[in-house]
Amino acid sequence: MTAEPFDTVDLIRTKRDGGVLAEAEIDWLIDAYTRGAIAEEQMSALAMAIFFRGLDGTELARWTQAMINTGERLDFSGLSRPTADKHSTGGVGDKITLPLAPLVAACGVAVPQLSGRGLGHTGGTLDKLESIPGWQAKLSNEAMLRQLEDVGAVICAAGAGLAPADAKLYALRDVTGTVESIPLIASSIMSKKIAEGTGALVLDVKVGSGAFMKQPEDARALARTMVELGGAAGVRTVALVTDMSTPLGLTAGNALEVAESVEVLAGGGPADVVELTLALAREMLAAAGRDDQDPADALASGRAMDVWRSMISAQGGDPDAALPTARETEVITAPADGILATLDAYAVGIAAWRLGAGRARKEDPVQAAAGVQLHAKPGDRVTTGQPLITLHTDTPERFGRAREALDGGWSIADASVPERTVIIDRLA
Structure with a gap:
């Protein structure tokens, strides 16, 4: 058995005491943990040391690269058009990927959107799309490349070969109280996005009660860190900091959000969803060198809808099929x-x-x-007895706890409220 070149306990002590890890130490650490040569309790201790001590810019860039190096890198250089991707840090009602990917593809930029599933109160793009009859989340790399060339957009599950170190480290952080570390969040997101091989990346960093980052300064710090990591890896990266104190659009769920996304592609939909979709599309097109295209035209002309239908069909889905509807609904009305x-x-x-x-x-x-289906948003006038919220489920015994979650979650006032700003900041 070959001796390891470094002692894990020494590296834990270095970071615990505020020291800087050398590049060779980081390379070994990530590789050794991925192949099981470092015990979970030792990596837990190191993660907690990083939680309190952080990683400097050089350490973080190397940490991210080491995570990328544990797996494969996709190569889209053979495509006939440039590529751009979007990543959201997650929120409530955040269905933006669904209309955004076909919209950007309709403007001549390929969108390789590797997405995930929901956990806790934030929804997952794959869960939403799986409500479409027949649609499949898993694609081989070859099928993904073929769809990008033929259709221009793909939304699918990331393969296990992309940054496998991240999957292992993410699970560890989840059970050791070290999730809320900006360096570890940034390296987790960016290792997968850089390994994905896209030429340009636009980040949607959410802030507010429904987001991971509750304070604007924390959201800006995360956005700035990820933009710097992307630039260091040669990926043109821009970040928007956007509001997640109120849900996006009028739906939170799976099929409900798909239906709302199709409304946007048809030229309608809630104003905040349309605003953010167009803003992110313009950033993606500019980062990919195609800012001669106006995504609003692609929405209005129906070109984006055509790409959506082709994208869903290419992954086995039926874009004309009726979406599932809940067996039971319950309405919450305005008390005043x-x-x-x-x-x-x-x-x-x-x-x-x-x-x-x-x-x-x-x-x-x-x-x-x-x-959850919303019938009003902050700023709207409501009258006594008017439906405010409709709850949808197949299991009505769930209604009670859902209503409890909403207790104190909304309020009615006599005076008007300040207009909501969806886009708070931009970092590049």
Whole structure:
């Protein structure tokens, strides 16, 4: 048995005491942990040391590269068009990927969107698309490349070969209280996105009650860190910091969000969803060198809808099939006249999760039709008895706990409320 070149305990002590890990130490550490040569309790201790001490810019760039090096890198250089991708840090009602990918593809830029599943109160893009009859999340690399060339957009599950170190480290962070570390969040996201091989990347960093980052300064710090990592790896990277204090759009769930996304592609849909979709599309096109295209034209002309239909069909889905509907619904009405002043994204996300739209553990199933439908947004005038929220589920025994989640999650006021700004900041 070959001796390891470094002692894990020495590296833990270095970081615990505020020291800097050398590049060779980081390379060995990530590789050794991935192949099982470092014990889970030792990596837990190191993760906690990083949680408190951080990683400097040089350490973080090397840490991210070492994670990439544990797996494969995709190569899209053979495609006939440039590539751009978008990553959101997750929120409630965040169905933006669904209309965005076909919209950008309709403007001449290929979109290789490797997406994930929901956990807790935040929804997962793959769960949403799986509510479309026949649609398949898993594609081989060859099938993905073929679809990118033929259709221009693909939304699918990331293969196990991309940054396998991240999957292992993410699971460890989840059970050791070290998730909320900006260096570890940034390296987790960017290792997968850089390994994915896209030429340009636009980040949607959410902030607010329904987001991972609650404070604008933390969201900006995360955005800035990821932009720097992308640039260091040769990926043109831009970040928008966007509001997640209120849910995006009027739905939170799976099939409910697909239906709303199709409304956007048809030229309608909620104003905040359209605004953010177009803003991210313009950033992606500019980063890919195609800012001569106006994505609003592709929406209005129906070109984006054509790409959506082709994209769904290419992965076995039927774009004309009826989406699942919940067997049971329950309506929450306004108790008084006035202006809807607040509608808390976290409360809505928890309600949707409790109705069956999300999962507590990765292996849990989800209900395709479960979720929350909103009939008003903050700033809207409401009257006594008017429907405010409709709860959807196949299992009505869930209604009670969903209503509990919404208690205190919205309020009605006499006076008007400040207009919501969806896009808070831009970092490049």
